[in-house]
Amino acid sequence: MSFLLNCLKSYPPQRGFDHATELEHGARPPAQAPYRMAPAELAELRKQLDWLLEARLIQSSKAPYRSPVLFQRKQDGSMKMCLDYRALNKVTIKNKYSIPNVMDLFDKLTKAKFYTKIDLRSRYWQVSVARGDEPKTMCVTRYDSFEVLVMPFSLTNTPATFCNLMNDVLYEVLDRFVVYLDDISAEAGYLFVAGAETSTV
Template sequence: MDLPPLSFHPSLEEQWDEEEDPEEIETVLKVFPPAYHKYLDVFFKVKAEKLPPHRACDHHIEFEENVEKGFIRPSSSSTGAPVLFVKKKDGGLRLCVDYCKLNAVTRKNRFPVSPMNKLLTVFKGSTIFSKIDLRGAYSLLTIKEGDGHLTAFRTKYGSYEYLVMPFGLTNAPASFLNIVNDIFADFLDV
């Protein structure tokens, strides 16, 4: 299949050509089969990782804040999950770590999670309710000493690893629910 050549506004092409690193071009030429060389502009790291300038700055500040809070630390792990950004309702971006490969090899915690219809029947006839705010609760659960390298993720600012439970790990919800049930064991059937 022969696709039409990609074209950009001339000023954009000039800007992008200035940013291309000769070593990166050489690496890409080695990695990608010759049939794809005419589409090289799609594969360059510099172009693929660009965010609007204020976004990149915002995320650097977010990493620094999380280091200061003790949620993450710089990592020297030989592996690291990729990150992606998901748009939030307020227009900002949320950093998400893609733990698919780690989750695929993780032995699953089969802690029973009650179905919603069963939970709702417990409330039948109740007149007084209470609620608990668990918004920052994951950040209260620490990663087992020595396992932090498993949560490592790569950013353009370097590699980091979590010291607290991150979102996205396959066993995070079950582990969290197990702890909450232990804490409120006396109230589960009240």
């Protein structure tokens, strides 16, 4: 986490692709209670909340929205904090932006001998939540309620927003690289060409 904190010393710039959450007409703000947690989960929750506050990725809020927090155990034994936006997602108008077909992308890699794979660090956190929509991201815990200032991965339209951003940023090279959300692959028939292609990204 310390490495990510150094990378995220400033709020993401406004890029014209801020994540907006538009609700269905007449939808009420979902308001749920915090989930019960074991002592180890509470300790981890406090640790991660302190880190997110220090990184300025969340802020305390009194908005009417309430989405609970839960933990998912990762393969290495660590705990990943997840925001349960299922109730919010049910009343969110879905973004129909088309995600690339994975099989079409694989077809582009079949003739290459060398590959370079780039996995973007802190991916979705590079996108700001649209101004005025921060209250909709609110998560509730036993310690406080917080708005998320950068795009959470569990909102229903997050993949569409990020795909739109990546396609815009890499528009000129979409026929040369394989771009799927936060994964970018450069392929080439010769090693020195693969290196040059990677430097382009």
